[in-house]
Amino acid sequence: MAYARAEALTRLGQRLFFDPALSASGKLACATCHDPKVGFGPPNALAVQAGGKDLQQLGLRAVPSLKYLQTVPQFSEHYFESDDEGDASIDNGPTGGLTWDGRVDRHRDQAAVPLLSPFEMANATPGDVVKRLREREYTEAFEAIFGAAVLADDSKAFAALGEALAVYQEDSRTFYPYSSKYDAYLAGRARLTPQEARGLALFEDPNKGNCASCHRSRVGNDGTPPQFTDYGLIALGLPRNPVIAANADSAFFDLGLCGPLRSDLADRAEYCGLFRTPSLRNVALRRTFFHNGLVHDLRRAVAFYVERDTEPEKWYPRNADGTVRKFDDLPRPYQTNVNQNPPLGPRPDNRPVLTAAEIDDIVAFLGTLTDGFPQNP
Numbered sequence: 001m002a003y004a005r006a007e008a009l010t011r012l013g014q015r016l017f018f019d020p021a022l023s024a025s026g027k028l029a030c031a032t033c034h035d036p037k038v039g040f041g042p043p044n045a046l047a048v049q050a051g052g053k054d055l056q057q058l059g060l061r062a063v064p065s066l067k068y069l070q071t072v073p074q075f076s077e078h079y080f081e082s083d084d085e086g087d088a089s090i091d092n093g094p095t096g097g098l099t100w101d102g103r104v105d106r107h108r109d110q111a112a113v114p115l116l117s118p119f120e121m122a123n124a125t126p127g128d129v130v131k132r133l134r135e136r137e138y139t140e141a142f143e144a145i146f147g148a149a150v151l152a153d154d155s156k157a158f159a160a161l162g163e164a165l166a167v168y169q170e171d172s173r174t175f176y177p178y179s180s181k182y183d184a185y186l187a188g189r190a191r192l193t194p195q196e197a198r199g200l201a202l203f204e205d206p207n208k209g210n211c212a213s214c215h216r217s218r219v220g221n222d223g224t225p226p227q228f229t230d231y232g233l234i235a236l237g238l239p240r241n242p243v244i245a246a247n248a249d250s251a252f253f254d255l256g257l258c259g260p261l262r263s264d265l266a267d268r269a270e271y272c273g274l275f276r277t278p279s280l281r282n283v284a285l286r287r288t289f290f291h292n293g294l295v296h297d298l299r300r301a302v303a304f305y306v307e308r309d310t311e312p313e314k315w316y317p318r319n320a321d322g323t324v325r326k327f328d329d330l331p332r333p334y335q336t337n338v339n340q341n342p343p344l345g346p347r348p349d350n351r352p353v354l355t356a357a358e359i360d361d362i363v364a365f366l367g368t369l370t371d372g373f374p375q376n377p
């Protein structure tokens, strides 16, 4: 019974996810921005996608992948791992929550954000969404699951829509299949090439990439496969992206955890500039990287970590006097929030932490995190 309901909800949620008729433009489905062919990430190399009634409103952030979100913990300012996961005595600081700034805890609530955002699906109210819903060909399936009266009540219908979308996004076959070459390697069913193996070693080495300190690469104590994130919110101090329309206003800053999209922690200066560490699973399919979509090439995304502090002039604009304006997307008082742990931070003799060949190795390793590796070779 419960299983049949879950299956029916998954199928309904899938139809909703792919239905552009739920948007004010009639052209924008969840899947338009979250393309299943790209790990449910952005379908193109644009930094941000256009939405709104006329599809002319630019968003503020890059589209994240919707895969491997099932283990994202609810947002917490003081996150302690369970003994099963790691060391339960360490306060990991702000962690978890959905979206780049962790402001939504559950998938069912998250769906309201794009449905009602003026620069995404642009419905004015939940009632608007439900009006569109009533005209769809799948209302019978809707009523069969939620009861004949569900569509008569706007708030019940809107909640039901959120539930169906959430159940679809929690379907393991589609959203967390763990079918990458790396998963096959962990299970002893595949071998990494020498270059991929070097990349993995560099990724994990605390004195080299140290990537795994945030993008966890090992199976948890309780056997959970690696998610390639610890869900922590961190400031990387990325350069400002002039392509984002809102950035034309020099007084506007997307400060992540302290706002303005999120409003509950606006007075916490130490949180300004922090964004949630994304999983790196399927990252090689992406053509736009980081919260502001500044980078369009995976190798360059990795190079940022190497060059930010050794060759900042490659990344940041210069002031009139020729000095480099480092961390130009953060007002000065917040620049101390920027993470300085390896691979970031000052280096002895200003030597890059990874050579060009080592960056290539890490990129090769990241290619093993793409789902769809043949499971029975």
Ligand code: HEC
Binding pocket: 017, 028, 029, 030, 031, 032, 033, 034, 049, 050, 051, 059, 060, 061, 062, 063, 064, 065, 066, 069, 097, 098, 099, 100, 101, 107, 110, 111, 114, 115, 119, 120, 121, 165, 261
């Ligand atoms: C116009 C493009 C666009 C559309 C349409 C869209 N999204 Fe998104 N989605 C985004 C962006 C951009 C973000 C990041 C938002 C942020 O951080 O504030 C996001 C974030 C998310 C997240 C959080 C991911 C994470 O890593 O925490 C989920 C879940 C999600 N979207 C699901 C949906 C669903 C379900 C729909 C349809 C009801 C949808 N999206 C429609 C662009 C879009």
Ligand code: HEC
Binding pocket: 065, 203, 209, 210, 211, 212, 213, 214, 215, 232, 233, 234, 235, 236, 238, 275, 276, 277, 278, 279, 280, 283, 286, 288, 289, 290, 291, 292, 298, 301, 302, 305, 339, 341, 342, 343, 362
């Ligand atoms: C201190 C924690 C930390 C470390 C160490 C770290 N990362 Fe990240 N990584 C993040 C955070 C946080 C983001 C998102 C930042 C943002 O967009 O503002 C990110 C984003 C990325 C992205 C972009 C993903 C996307 O979907 O846009 C890539 C690629 C990446 N990291 C690779 C690496 C590699 C390779 C290393 C090691 C050389 C590494 N990271 C080390 C925290 C970390």
